[in-house]
Amino acid sequence: MNFAAALGLSAALACSAQAADCPREDALGTSRIITIDPATTPRIGLKNSHQALQLQDREVVLTFDDGPSPATDGKILAALAEQCVHATFFLLGKPASEHPDLVRQIAAAGHSVGHHTWTHHNLKVMKPEDAADEINKGIAAVEMALNGVSTTTPSTPFFRYPGFQMTQQTLDDFEKRGIVVFGADVIADDWIPMTVEAQLKLLTDRLKAAGKGIILLHDPEAQTAAVLPAFLRYLRDNRYRVVHVVGGAPAKAAAEVRQSEKR
Secondary structure, eight states: OOHHHHHTTSOTTEEOSOOOOOSOTTSOOEEEEEEEOTTTOSEEOTTTOSOOOOOOTTEEEEEEESOOOTTTHHHHHHHHHHTTOOOEEEEOHHHHHHOHHHHHHHHHTTOEEEEOOSSOOOGGGSOHHHHHHHHHHHHHHHHHHHHSOOOSSOSSOEEOOGGGOOOHHHHHHHHHHTOEEEOOSEEOOTTSOOOHHHHHHHHHHHHHHHOSEEEEEETTOHHHHHHHHHHHHHHHHTTOEEEEEEESSOHHHHHHHHHHHHO
């Protein structure tokens, strides 16, 4: 079975059963899981697509870019675990190759692992062949760290462009390969130095304005690690609900693809 056919087995944006119960009754928790089928939903997020993820009011998806980061990911993962919520981490290939144990730790905690190129280059200004290499080298490195197989067929078919700098050629290629391109709806601007208080206000103000959506954070940023516990408490106290997104390729089919590439 080829990868595109495997992806086609999943229903578009099919909602899975309720997330696992959290042992802490006062925790935010993960309210539900959405499975995204790349065949019908090749792009999501208002930042780079007019197709928003089908969320209810006050539902949010937590996403983190640019990891893995040994300096901050311990705090990020601890904050998420404390509130029993799951996120999606868009990892860079180079640091993933340097810290494979951390990649596996993120996945073992139940988070989705997506892709974000090899070294965060701007794909829009690169030659097409160089852009393709930057994408595929990043995917292969993350897959090697995660599953021990160097493959350009991602086990979770999610990708986010560095800086949302895309080209039509790469967009077409992702759609052919069955890889969902993620945008965002609420951007934290957490790479801009500011106090934890200012970061929290910026995030909460933008979320109030949006009402729901995909939230973009950066896990290597110290201020992100510092503000995350307070932000998750804000979500809990203001009756927001966290939705976890997972890839549309069934695990068995993804395993078959990886096995075929080993031969």
